[in-house]
Amino acid sequence: MRHKLLLASALTCALSSIVQAAPLVVNEPWIRAMPSNSRVIPIFFGLENITSSERVLVAMYSPAGEVEIHETVPVDGMMKMQPIMALPIAAGQKVMLKPGGYHGMMSSFTHGVPAEGETVAVTLVYANGEEQQIHVKVIRRAKTKTMQMPATN
Numbered sequence: 001m002r003h004k005l006l007l008a009s010a011l012t013c014a015l016s017s018i019v020q021a022a023p024l025v026v027n028e029p030w031i032r033a034m035p036s037n038s039r040v041i042p043i044f045f046g047l048e049n050i051t052s053s054e055r056v057l058v059a060m061y062s063p064a065g066e067v068e069i070h071e072t073v074p075v076d077g078m079m080k081m082q083p084i085m086a087l088p089i090a091a092g093q094k095v096m097l098k099p100g101g102y103h104g105m106m107s108s109f110t111h112g113v114p115a116e117g118e119t120v121a122v123t124l125v126y127a128n129g130e131e132q133q134i135h136v137k138v139i140r141r142a143k144t145k146t147m148q149m150p151a152t153n
């Protein structure tokens, strides 16, 4: 019985040390301020892997709504975005989630579309079980021509 308890606590320690490992460096997170009737809003940030092993971003979640990881790809001459299940960041590398490229896409808002000036908590989930919470401010910025926001998603 005593052995089982020791084993259980050792396992718990191992699991919690994985989840609490060093997070990646998040640069300039921002959400584009969008009209209050928007179906989706984009989330942008740079993700720098300063660890010595690859990290794979596999999900994002937020109390403010559902979040998918999207990529932007050319389809018949138009830039379209689509969900991806994994975004790898090699050791020492930086991946930009930016207009016209990768981004987080929030929908199904819990309390409506986040307004300009609000800060939204978003948790990044990695394939190894690590999670990292970031705080993303909603700001107004000029649109870029490469990013097409669809009316529905």
Ligand SMILES: [Cu+2]
Pocket: 042, 070, 081, 082, 103, 104, 105
């Ligand atoms: Cu998108």
